[in-house]
Amino acid sequence: MEKTLVIIKPDGVKRHLVGKIIQRFEEKGLVITALKMETLTLSLLEEHYNHLVTRPFFSELVDYMTSGPVVILILTGENAIEIVRKMVGTTNPLQAEIGSIRGQYGLSHTENVIHASDSTAAAQAEIQRFFK
């Protein structure tokens, strides 16, 4: 069994997509093993998006990610990390498959509805970070 971390981003919460997104994961067979709602802070985002702090869009990303509450979940299941990334779709909704969550619900490269851990190491670090 694998665990992965998912964040339904502020646009997903504002657009009332939380139920629909969670339903997709539950119907797939993944199990919610933790769930909470909170507004993220700059310091947490600097850690979470450490690979992006020098990028020109970083301040836009922080403004977006702190613009409202997010829903954070741990999902558990066989091959959960890879399966959830597939269900989420590629970063830019323009390239994401239409049947994926970003492909169905996103329009913007920045405001792309959802985050999911992209590797075993990331999943472990992110679970620690968000569920201390």
Ligand code: UDP
């Ligand atoms: N992002 C952006 N512009 C870019 C790349 C990324 O605004 O050119 C944002 C977007 O919200 C993305 C997040 O930064 O989801 C993290 O980027 P990463 O490359 O880790 O993509 P992800 O793992 O979310 O697919």
Ligand code: MG
């Ligand atoms: Mg990433």
